[in-house]
Amino acid sequence: MKTRSYRCWYVCLILTVMGPFVGLNSAFGKNPNVVFIMADDLGYGDLSCYSGWIKTPHIDAIAKRGIRFTDYHSNGTICSPTRAALLTGRYQQRAGIPSVIAADLKHPAHARGLQTQEVTIAECFKKHRYTSAIFGKWHLGYYPKYNPTHQGFDEFVGYVSGNIDFQSHVDQAGVFDWWHNLEISQEAGYTTHLITSHAVEFIRANKRRPFFLYVPHEAPHYPYQGPTDPPHRKVDGDFNNKGVRTDTKQAYREMVIEMDKGVGAIMNALGESGIIDDTIVVFCSDNGATSLGSNGSLRGNKGTNFEGGHRVPCVIQWPGHIVAGEVCSQTIASMDWLPTLLAMAGLGFPRRLELDGLDLSVQILNKEEVIQRTLVWDGVAIRRGVWKYMAAQKGLAVASLFNLTNDTAESKNLIDHHPQIAQKFKSELKLWNADMEKTKTPQPK
Numbered sequence: 001m002k003t004r005s006y007r008c009w010y011v012c013l014i015l016t017v018m019g020p021f022v023g024l025n026s027a028f029g030k031n032p033n034v035v036f037i038m039a040d041d042l043g044y045g046d047l048s049c050y051s052g053w054i055k056t057p058h059i060d061a062i063a064k065r066g067i068r069f070t071d072y073h074s075n076g077t078i079c080s081p082t083r084a085a086l087l088t089g090r091y092q093q094r095a096g097i098p099s100v101i102a103a104d105l106k107h108p109a110h111a112r113g114l115q116t117q118e119v120t121i122a123e124c125f126k127k128h129r130y131t132s133a134i135f136g137k138w139h140l141g142y143y144p145k146y147n148p149t150h151q152g153f154d155e156f157v158g159y160v161s162g163n164i165d166f167q168s169h170v171d172q173a174g175v176f177d178w179w180h181n182l183e184i185s186q187e188a189g190y191t192t193h194l195i196t197s198h199a200v201e202f203i204r205a206n207k208r209r210p211f212f213l214y215v216p217h218e219a220p221h222y223p224y225q226g227p228t229d230p231p232h233r234k235v236d237g238d239f240n241n242k243g244v245r246t247d248t249k250q251a252y253r254e255m256v257i258e259m260d261k262g263v264g265a266i267m268n269a270l271g272e273s274g275i276i277d278d279t280i281v282v283f284c285s286d287n288g289a290t291s292l293g294s295n296g297s298l299r300g301n302k303g304t305n306f307e308g309g310h311r312v313p314c315v316i317q318w319p320g321h322i323v324a325g326e327v328c329s330q331t332i333a334s335m336d337w338l339p340t341l342l343a344m345a346g347l348g349f350p351r352r353l354e355l356d357g358l359d360l361s362v363q364i365l366n367k368e369e370v371i372q373r374t375l376v377w378d379g380v381a382i383r384r385g386v387w388k389y390m391a392a393q394k395g396l397a398v399a400s401l402f403n404l405t406n407d408t409a410e411s412k413n414l415i416d417h418h419p420q421i422a423q424k425f426k427s428e429l430k431l432w433n434a435d436m437e438k439t440k441t442p443q444p445k
């Protein structure tokens, strides 16, 4: 059996062999830039382009200029796992991040992180001489050795925790958490505004060379603070993690609106820099909404394996390459972006990376028919085509089989009608779990 070190060596070799191809223009001419914007805990029923309750004209405009996905899924139902899958193109379980990386310094999971032996999407773009940056939430390791600058990002401004006070930048363990690369930074400002302004500045500074820009927003994750609210968390202080607003629903709305304005500012910067037609822009969420937001008619919330936990909004634009105003029903997941975006950009990637994500570029660019594929959540839920099987788990007393064609609300358990389908899924889950256990990147003891 191949060992991890052998695999890494082989990946390095592949990357080296790819060298002569580095810098070649894509099939579409100039290498396109990529701006990947991700909200935190935004639900399927939050945005106006998904018939949601918050008016988001700037995100809606991306959908008008490109594609709105109706069957996009976050790999995880909570923050860290989805981010690990997005960055590595692999199931988060395989990438060694099956659960959230805890803020509490005493929690055993606090010491975990995305291991540097993982090859990230930023490293893949950098192999093609892209400049890369991340502005916003990392949540893939607290220790400096897990800093994004060790994972292919040339520049990092943001926080390593799961959430911070939007004004004071203190995390929920009472630790100050705002960084510029490897240094703590005393930069003042509302988190959403800072993330936007760094992204805009980066776009203007790098308009003449291809870049990969990752913009993981904090909104609308708690603490529930609008742009005019004062700070409430203090270092080592005693505070309510969720904040002090009593009208939390209104605060949530303000947070989404502010993020949407930020998306507008990024689009303006691309336009003013004359590179909007050379830039692929994606906007999505990292998991479903809490009960404060809306997952539309879907069952469940963040942290559950029901559709409300992981079917989330996602829109993409690339003027001249993606047909405007399309609605796409392809089943797609966070881990698909690594192979898909590199393929869309006409760039090679190390095919021996043992990716779990699929290259769905032809479904997006050429509007080819959707393909059927299998997705697993947390080793206990599995989906293929119209069918989704869920083992008995928290919030679900008995194993269930749902047909998502007419039942995205997962209200009718059809397991007694289709026992063979359920049994097949159950067997697949067992194999999947054994494979993950065998191949997972270990965390240091």
Ligand SMILES: [Ca+2]
Residues within 6 Å of the ligand: 040, 041, 078, 079, 221, 286, 287
């Ligand atoms: Ca999240």
